[in-house]
Amino acid sequence: MMEQLVLDIHLDAPPDFSNFVIGENGALIEALNLAVQGEGHIYLWGEAASGRSHLLHAAVALSQSAGRPACYLESEAIGDSLPDTSALLIALDDVHRLPAAAQIALFNAFNRARALNQTLLLTGDRAPRELDLREDARTRIGQCLVFEVKPLDDASRAAILAMLAERRGLRLADEVIAFILRHGRRDLPSLASLIDALDHASLERKRPITLPLLRTLMQTGLAL
Amino acid sequence: MTQDIWSFCLSRLESELPPQQFNTWIKALTADCGSSSAEASLRLLAPNRFVLQWVRERYLRRIGELGEEFFGAPMQLELAIPATGATAAKANAAVASAKVVQVPVEPLGTVIVHTPAQAVSQGGASDVTYEKTRLNADFTFDTLVTGRANDLARAAAMQVAQNPGTSYNPLFIYGGVGLGKTHLVQAIGNAVYRHNPRAVIRYVHVEDYYADVVRAYQQKSFDAFKRYYRSLDMLIIDDIQFFNNKNRTQEEFFHAFNALTEAKKQIIITCDTYPKDIQGLEDRLISRFDWGLTVQIEPPELEMRVAILKKKAEVLSVDLTDDVAFLIAKNLRSNVRELEGALNKVVAFARFHGRSISLEVAKDALKDLLNAHNRQLTIEHIQKTVADYYKIKIADMHSKKRTRVIARPRQVAMWLAKDLTPMSLPAIGEAFGGRDHTTVLHACRTIADLRLADHQLNHDVHVLTQVLRG
Numbered sequence: 179m180m181e182q183l184v185l186d187i188h189l190d191a192p193p194d195f196s197n198f199v200i201g202e203n204g205a206l207i208e209a210l211n212l213a214v215q216g217e218g219h220i221y222l223w224g225e226a227a228s229g230r231s232h233l234l235h236a237a238v239a240l241s242q243s244a245g246r247p248a249c250y251l252e253s254e255a256i257g258d259s260l261p262d263t264s265a266l267l268i269a270l271d272d273v274h275r276l277p278a279a280a281q282i283a284l285f286n287a288f289n290r291a292r293a294l295n296q297t298l299l300l301t302g303d304r305a306p307r308e309l310d311l312r313e314d315a316r317t318r319i320g321q322c323l324v325f326e327v328k329p330l331d332d333a334s335r336a337a338i339l340a341m342l343a344e345r346r347g348l349r350l351a352d353e354v355i356a357f358i359l360r361h362g363r364r365d366l367p368s369l370a371s372l373i374d375a376l377d378h379a380s381l382e383r384k385r386p387i388t389l390p391l392l393r394t395l396m397q398t399g400l401a402l
Numbered sequence: 403m404t405q406d407i408w409s410f411c412l413s414r415l416e417s418e419l420p421p422q423q424f425n426t427w428i429k430a431l432t433a434d435c436g437s438s439s440a441e442a443s444l445r446l447l448a449p450n451r452f453v454l455q456w457v458r459e460r461y462l463r464r465i466g467e468l469g470e471e472f473f474g475a476p477m478q479l480e481l482a483i484p485a486t487g488a489t490a491a492k493a494n495a496a497v498a499s500a501k502v503v504q505v506p507v508e509p510l511g512t513v514i515v516h517t518p519a520q521a522v523s524q525g526g527a528s529d530v531t532y533e534k535t536r537l538n539a540d541f542t543f544d545t546l547v548t549g550r551a552n553d554l555a556r557a558a559a560m561q562v563a564q565n566p567g568t569s570y571n572p573l574f575i576y577g578g579v580g581l582g583k584t585h586l587v588q589a590i591g592n593a594v595y596r597h598n599p600r601a602v603i604r605y606v607h608v609e610d611y612y613a614d615v616v617r618a619y620q621q622k623s624f625d626a627f628k629r630y631y632r633s634l635d636m637l638i639i640d641d642i643q644f645f646n647n648k649n650r651t652q653e654e655f656f657h658a659f660n661a662l663t664e665a666k667k668q669i670i671i672t673c674d675t676y677p678k679d680i681q682g683l684e685d686r687l688i689s690r691f692d693w694g695l696t697v698q699i700e701p702p703e704l705e706m707r708v709a710i711l712k713k714k715a716e717v718l719s720v721d722l723t724d725d726v727a728f729l730i731a732k733n734l735r736s737n738v739r740e741l742e743g744a745l746n747k748v749v750a751f752a753r754f755h756g757r758s759i760s761l762e763v764a765k766d767a768l769k770d771l772l773n774a775h776n777r778q779l780t781i782e783h784i785q786k787t788v789a790d791y792y793k794i795k796i797a798d799m800h801s802k803k804r805t806r807v808i809a810r811p812r813q814v815a816m817w818l819a820k821d822l823t824p825m826s827l828p829a830i831g832e833a834f835g836g837r838d839h840t841t842v843l844h845a846c847r848t849i850a851d852l853r854l855a856d857h858q859l860n861h862d863v864h865v866l867t868q869v870l871r872g
Contacts, residue, residue, distance in 0.1 A: 318580075326770040
């Protein structure tokens with residue numbers, strides 16, 4: 179059978195709060211909303227793929243749509259200074275990777291935040307106490323409102339799978355979702371790329387995604 | 403009446419503004435219906451300083467116009483932050499507005515707009531002060547908790563505040579990270595400013611001073627730079643350790659220092675270490691720091707940490723029972739900054755879940771901070787940290803050598819092992835090359851005695867404790 183050629187078009191919703199599955203993170207979402215209103219700095223930590231970057235992007239988007247300037251920055255890319263724009267909301271991802279000069283930049287940003295009306299949203303992979311940073315920068319992070327981004331349970335993961343699929347116009351039967359969660363890696367990036375692969379395969383074969391198709395795909399080398 | 407006018411404004415603004423702007427800024431405001439009885443007036447409460455400024459700059463004029471439309475005459479419009487329970491306003495709007503009605507609120511940074519055309523800013527006063535001095539008005543002697551750890555430094559600071567330029571010049575305050583150095587020096591500035599608003603005071607962080615020097619280079623404006631810094635009555639310079647190898651900045655500071663001290667103008671300096679230990683600082687500066695008084699701030703002991711928490715809770719106007727304060731203070735030992743972070747966390751957690759602050763709530767809230775906290779310190783970790791600090795080999799911790807340069811660090815490590823781990827003395831002795839427990843006991847007594855006499859050693863012990871406790 180001829181396979182349908184698939185155009186290389188991806189649609190991905192930009193990360194925002196509506197496509198973040200909240201799970202046990204209600205207080206954290208609320209705090210991020212308040213941070214946009216200048217309530218105080220926030221530090222989020224959690225294991226890899228727990229959704230830290232997603233939340234930062236979401237907060238930046240929220241801030242911008244409320245008219246407040248905001249920027250998303252990677253710790254490894256900031257060099258030796260952070261922007262000094264007034265009222266800016268600075269989302270800085272992965273502070274555990276901050277190079278030495280950038281740690282001073284963060285320290286300075288903390289000191290100037292009050293004068294500049296800036297708000298800092300930071301993320302890292304461990305609790306403030308465990309961060310291997312300059313002590314003066316580290317304790318300032320410890321002064322933020324600290325949240326652990328709670329990992330998702332399987333119910334939330336199932337909800338995410340369904341949501342990712344629906345965004346592509348796919349409908350996954352409950353048994354398919356259960357199968358994926360039983361057999362595959364369950365962190366979010368893996369789930370997202372799996373949905374991409376399924377979407378692609380379903381278009382190619384012009385078949386809906388069913389358990390038998392999933393099994394066939396696995397036999398032909400799709401890694402769950 | 404208040405509710406009518408505010409509902410009118412809300413419905414109009416909702417249709418005029420993008421939804422996210424409306425939700426973020428306008429819905430954050432609450433109309434204070436308890437206050438005014440006057441016709442044609444509206445008093446709005448913003449949850450914090452940021453929202454207040456934001457609304458003042460962007461939406462206040464429009465709200466004034468809407469008021470005029472509603473009343474058919476100019477409306478008296480006031481925007482304020484409630485003095486207490488400010489942060490409660492957003493967590494639960496219903497509760498917050500009820501609270502606002504019951505508690506007479508005092509305006510913090512008030513803005514009164516009689517008509518949209520003539521905006522009078524009362525809150526502007528503190529902004530102007532800040533612009534001039536860079537002092538944070540919250541840092542005063544009143545809000546500083548005193549204990550054994552900062553008694554001496556505070557007494558010296560009060561002296562300087564009463565007799566600037568003549569008592570101790572410079573006043574050099576040093577201590578570990580997050581112990582309140584900045585608070586203390588700004589308290590001096592604020593006290594002097596309150597007493598004499600004409601005094602020209604400037605608080606500057608070394609990194610900003612450095613930026614000023616760079617700017618003077620770029621704009622070829624060294625004359626103006628020098629004139630400014632030499633015109634001050636009081637210069638407060640924070641975190642002098644950042645001068646590290648910035649030679650031109652050090653030179654400028656050296657000249658400013660000389661000019662100011664000659665003119666009997668006060669200089670106040672903070673640093674994270676004892677002057678002689680500052681890396682990359684010119685000797686001529688270090689020797690000048692000895693002219694005045696050098697005092698240390700030490701980490702606060704348990705009772706003082708509890709007192710600090712109580713004070714901060716009072717400022718946030720939340721009830722903090724002794725057992726909760728004790729729980730937080732016991733778990734966060736090394737600095738005040740993280741103590742404050744922990745308290746904020748507990749308060750936010752209780753508020754979000756609509757519960758009062760109990761021991762159980764505090765334990766739950768602190769999980770986010772303490773999760774990895776209670777890792778047990780191992781003796782190997784202590785030995786390695788101490789060996790690194792004194793630049794000796796770890797093997798020396800176990801060796802039989804008894805020269806001072808090795809024996810002293812070993813004794814420090816033993817003292818730390820006793821202080822920071824639950825291990826028995828024989829077990830500690832065993833871990834230090836099979837020594838007898840009496841050797842450990844002797845080491846602990848030696849260090850305890852020496853700390854009182856040798857403040858270099860005392861400082862080392864503090865730094866090591868802070869590092870090890872994380």
